[in-house]
Amino acid sequence: MASGGDRVDEERGNGVGGFLKETAIVVVGALIASTLLRLFLVQVFLIPSGSMESTLNINDRVAVQKVTPFQRGDVVVFRDDLEWLGNPDRFAHEPWQDALIFLGLMPDPSAGHLIKRVIGTAGDRVVCCDVDGRITVNGAALDETAYLYTDDAGVQNAPSLYPFDVVVPAGRIFVMGDHREASADSRCHLSENALGVTNLGGFPSRDSVVGVAAVTLFPFERWRTFSTPTVFGGIPAPASPAPERPVITGELPPC
8 A cells, every 4th residue: 555655656746747847848949939030030129219200109019020121111120230329328137138038028128229211222322302302212202201200280201301312332221210300310320431431321231131110019009010112112223233332422411
C-alpha cells in the first residue's frame, strides 16, 4: 500500500513538471514568434508629435508592415539616420518594458524614428509650387487635399509655405508631414550637410525606411487602414537617372 501511495505521488509530480515544461515551451515559442513578427512583418510605433495630423495624431499607435515595398505617397516610418532630432535622450523604461518593446508587444516611444509621407524617390524632381500652389513631381501636380491638415476653422494647410526645387539623389527619398505648417521635414534640412555631402541632410536614406503604415490600432475610435493616394499613380518616371548628389535650384526654405 505504501509503495502504491508513493507511486501516485510520483505520477502527480511528473504531471506538474510536464505541465510546466509544456507551458515554458509555449511561452518561449510565442516570444520567438513575436520577435520574428516584429523583425520581418509588423512593428507598432507610438506617434509623438503632430507633424502628421490629422492622418496620425499624437499618441496614436500605428502598425507598419515590412513586407510590401514603399512607393511615392506612402506614409513610412524611418530611422533618424540624418539626426534630424539631434541626439535626444531616450525615454527611460523598466527592464520588463524594454523586453516588451523588443518583442514588439509594446510600442517604442523612443525618439529614434520618424514618420512622414514619401513625396519623391530617387531621381524625382520635386518643386513647390505651380501657378495653382500645388507641389509637382516630375512635372505632375499633386492634389493633396485628401490628406493635408485642416484646422478647426476649416482652413487647410498649403502644400508648402516655402518654395523649393530639388532633385532627389540616388538611394534617397524626399518626405513631408501632412501637417505642413508643423512639420520639420525634408524642406527644413536642405541646407544641412551629411556624410560629407553638401545639402544631403534633407534626404533620408531609402535603407532607413523600417516599413509602411498599414493600420492605426489605437485609440480604437481612430482605427483605419492606409493606402497609397491615387494622385501619386499619375506621376511619370524621372526624366534622367538619379544624381549621386542632391540638385537644388534657387533659395533654400527658411524653416
